[in-house]
Amino acid sequence: MRYMQPSTAKEAATLLNKEKGKAFVLAGGTDLLVKMKAGMVEPDLVVDIKAIKGIKEIKKTASGFTIGAAVPCAALSENKDLVKTWPGVVEAAGLIGSKQVQGRCTMAGNLCNASPAADSVPALMAAGAKVVVTGPKASRKLAVEDVPAGVGRTHLKKGEFITAIELPKKAARSGDAYLRFIPRTEMDIAVVSCGVNLTLDTKGVITHARVALGAVAVTALMVKEAAIAIIGTKLDDAAKAKLAAACSAACKPIDDKRGTVAFRTEVAGVLARRAAETAYARAGGK
DSSP states (O other): OEEEOOSSHHHHHHHHHHOSSOEEEESSOTTHHHHHHTTSOOOSEEEEOTTSTTTTOEEEETTEEEEETTOBHHHHTTOHHHHHHOHHHHHHHTTSSOHHHHTTOBHHHHHHTTOTTOSHHHHHHHHTOEEEEEOSSOEEEEEGGGSEEETTEESOOTTOEEEEEEEEOOOTTEEEEEEEEOSSSSSOOOSEEEEEEEEEOTTSOEEEEEEEEESSSSSOEEOHHHHHHHTTSOOOHHHHHHHHHHHHHHOOOOOBTTBOHHHHHHHHHHHHHHHHHHHHHHTTOO
């Protein structure tokens, strides 16, 4: 196995593209190193991206926030502006692993690991986040929901890797929230999860919404019908019932030892209602 630590994104992409064997990106390493130790993967090349300029920085810009792909999740909660603007995203990222893991794990890695139960992904999808993808010849941007292709698979091409996550500037009177259900009180992965982001007018009527579910299909899901169900309402009981029904209808889960199809389907609706209530309150709704 070869280990390389390039100083530029282009150099990293070139290394990944030219490798004829199995190449992996190392950011936090909380997934990759565990898999290597367990013998699940045997890389021919590991490209450590942490030395790339700016890739471990959080930047507030006129259009929102740019979060480098190697920013550890623990650093997100220390950024007061980010916590104030996108609390749901920060809370979701803060649920990944233990305190020790938090010091290393990254949202980009959580996304590229492509687990349907990844905590940060539904929250990022609800926020309308995009990723900056660098390849050997050019860079491009993708919506977060367009990255996962299935369990353990992404739509990134050979030689491409994520260099940053971009969160948009939040509109006035907006709020986001993320909730998950786990069997234990901590240190577990989601059986069902939900991210909600919404915007209100001055009268408390929802004018824009995004709803995403995790752990109920082979990838996290954007549920447009759920968003439509609450737009034009003040999140009254009828609206929340339609929201829950739309989320349950969108589920395509599996039966396993952590939860049944029926359980996951019902809980998706419950979490959607609760996350929407939190988001609505954060947006200034009453």
